[in-house]
Amino acid sequence: MQVLLPHKIGDAAGIIFAAFLFLFGDFEAAAKDIAVTGKLQLALEQAEAGDRVLLSAGTYAGPLLLSKPVSIIGGGGVIIKGSGSGNVITVKSGGVRLSGLTITGSGLFLETQDSGIFLSKQATGAVIEDNKILDNLIGVYVWGAKDAIVRNNIIRGRQDMRMNERGNGVQVWNAPGAIVEGNDIQYGRDGIFVTTSKENIFRNNNIHDVRFAVHYMYTNKSKVVNNISTGNDIGFAIMFSTHVEITGNRSINDRERGILFNYANRVKVLNNRVTGGPEKCIFIYNSNRNIIQDNLLAGCDIGVHFTAGSEKNDITGNAFIDNRTQVKYVGTRWLEWSKDGRGNYWSDNSAFDMDGDGISDNIYRPNDLTDQILWRYPSAKLLMNSPAVLLLKWAQSAFPALHPGGVVDSAPLMKIPQNMAYKYE
Known part of the structure; x- marks a missing residue:
């Protein structure tokens, strides 16, 4: 075995240290802060990989193209203003960070995807945070940029266009691993729209005054967590998607639907709150094998509208409170809405619990034969208090076999679950 003498050990260590500096020292030395005093695009072209471009207060002309892994850092009063055509900032490099900027002035054509910030496929791991993105057609478009992060931005869409002509606050296409979190999004068409993607996380966003707060299309294995939807047409729309987790979200004063499923399968909907009177707290259309548990559904015209052959859905532990119609289901099959001895809480259920087990x-049964008649023939409301209808209601209560099928909760809860303390908001 060869043994190094002390002076040889020192020489070897020096060689290793020199090699380290040769391999890594140049990059560290090259990375620097650049204070921009002239044209911003020129400074970006002259910057090296890893540089931070620091901007003082003022207005800088766009459009800008970033083709190197650099950061643009602004403080108060830094405005990047586009020309009104195309994107304001286009990112075509991984490792880019944009922070502390006000970005405005994109084009207005959906055909060309005009955006405040456009992250191309090359923009892997880009970070867009702490910006104000105002009055652009699309706020941030994550177009195939894997692992991109859009975080803690204020995004305001257009109000001077018809709804179908507007862009979305954040739009994601085929960007696995992308995260959209902590943003405040208002106006435009949809708050967050995602299509043909997977493994995305949308969390802690506050979305208001749009069409859909979160809109999923053909997107799988993703999470929607702790978002707040306020005053939108629909809170959370999950369409043609599978294995999505909808957890801890709130729909407050949305107008049409709190949560909507359309061809959505194997979705988990847990611990969400829909309050404030949308037409339907939850609408389920042709969606199968979903788990809908421990949600608060309160003050809607219809608690759950269940239709179009949806099968094998687990609906338990939810609180249906003060909905004008707790459930609307037009069908002849029996649907059991309890599991393992635990059902749901129903505010209109006048029942006893003689053994004190909480069940x-x-x-x-939230519906009877007269409900189904009224849903099929609305003009029959004129006969609601007629002797024939009253006799029919009595017969159903005396002879349950007369029920035509529908939702049954065999283990209804006597009290609202403790984690759903409720008051009108």
């Missing part, structure tokens, strides 16, 4: 002594 009603009687099963609960």
